[in-house]
Amino acid sequence: MTEGNFVDYVKIYVSSGKGGKGSTHLHREKFIEKGGPDGGDGGRGGHVFLVGNKSLxxxxxxxxxxxxxxGHGGDGGSSRSTGADGEDKFIEVPLGTVVKDHETGEVIFEITEHGQKEILVKGGKGGLGNWHFRTSTNQTPRYSQPGMPIEERDVLLELKVLADVGLVxxxxxxxxxxxxxxxxxxxKIADYPFTTLKPNLGIVAYRDFQSFVIADIPGIIEGAAEGKGLGHYFLRHIERNSTLLFLIPADADDIKEQYxxxxxxxxxxxxxxxxxxxIIAISKTDMLDDELKVEMKAELDKQFNGTPYLFISSVAQQGLTELKDKLWAMLNTPAVE
Known part of the structure; x- marks a missing residue:
């Protein structure tokens, strides 16, 4: 999937189908000139569903x-025949999709499981045929109910990436x-800021054919919570990660300050x-000698005050196995009640 094909925010207009109207038909057949009412009910209008799909x-x-x-519901017919139901529409979305009302901003529901199906708008109910309105004093009603109108709304779909680990x-x-x-x-990798403009997902292969998902979130800048830089565009993707991996380069002016x-x-x-x-990973440590690492460790032990951290180098592939072990242990440690 190319970067340009990653879309995590879209506004759509959805409309259900209107219900079919009930029939006012009066029964007629040979030798029966004035049969009673036999108008059928209208069919219901189609619903619009959102369905979770783990492949998206x-x-x-x-x-x-x-x-x-x-689709709209069909009208009722003679012989108490009910009109056809309108065609339902199914919109498949990736897991982690949040549905909001465009006008109020209210969260309607969230799609978090494969196959989860939620109704966005309900189809109008079909009207009753005149057969339902017959009484002892009104044996030939010539009226029926119209179908219920459509339901429509503008909704916002926001994708919050579902990953086990978020890279921050x-x-x-x-x-x-x-x-x-x-x-x-x-x-995409290059030596300049904001190379990553969209979240990237990857599956980390672990021991015994096990795996977990890690997401590279676009870089934070100071003031991002107020919308500076990429602002809220990426911060919402962090909300669903169960573990956060803070990555700070060893050549930063002040590692603790960046954290x-x-x-x-x-x-x-x-x-x-x-x-x-x-967990904190100090990256680009292949440029440090052992003596400097010892000095940094003594200082970081005081500064991070129990928050786990380790030294890694992606280029030299140092410390990566230990990092995967720690992440796996954090992801699979039962929560303390």
Whole structure:
């Protein structure tokens, strides 16, 4: 999937079908000139459903299909025959899709499981035929119910990437490079900020044919919680990661300061993000000698105050096995009640 094909935000208009009208037919056949009412009911209008599909990773297929309408119900007929139901419409979306009302911003529901099916708009109910309105004093009703009207709304679909681990860091911290060596993903890599403009997903192969999913989130800049840089565009993708991997380059002016800025941006965007498990990877450590690593470790032990961290190098492939072991252990440690 190319970067341009990754779409995680789309507005669509959906409309259900209207219900068919009931019939006012009066029964007629040979030798029966004035039969009673036998008008059938109208069929219901079609619903519009959203369905979770684990094979989809983007909302790109909805980018050019912004108007989705279900079929109208058929009218009732004679002999109490019910009109045909309108055709239902099924919209497949990737797991992690949040559905919001465009006008109010209210979250309607979220799609998080494969095969999960939710109704966006309900089809109109079919009207009753005149057969339902016969009484002892009105044996020949010549009226019926019209079908219920359509239901329509504008909705926003937002994709929050479903991944086990979210890579968090400043632009040019080496996140894409790490993803490329841990997984078979092929993110765009270059030595300048904001190479990654879309989240990249990769599957990390672990021991005994096990695996977990890691997401390279576009780089954070200071002020991102207020929308600066890529702002909310990427921060929402972090909300669904169960573990956060902070990546800070060893050549940063102040490693602890960068970490504090990243933590502060997450806190200002959504304080609940700080409840997630986290681990810090100091990248590009192939440029450090052993003596410098010992000095840095002594300092970082004080600064990080128990937050786990380790030294890695994506280019030299140092510390990657230990990193995968730690991530796997964090992902599979039962939560303490």
């Amino acid at each position: 990773w983007t909302l790109f297929h909805l980018k050019f299909a912004r108007h989705i309408k279900a 860091g400043f632009p040019n911290a080496g996140k894409s490079t790490l993803l490329s060596v841990l997984t078979s993903a092929k993110p 504090d800025i990243l933590i502060d941006e997450l806190r200002r965007y959504n304080p609940e993000l700080l409840d997630k498990d986290r």
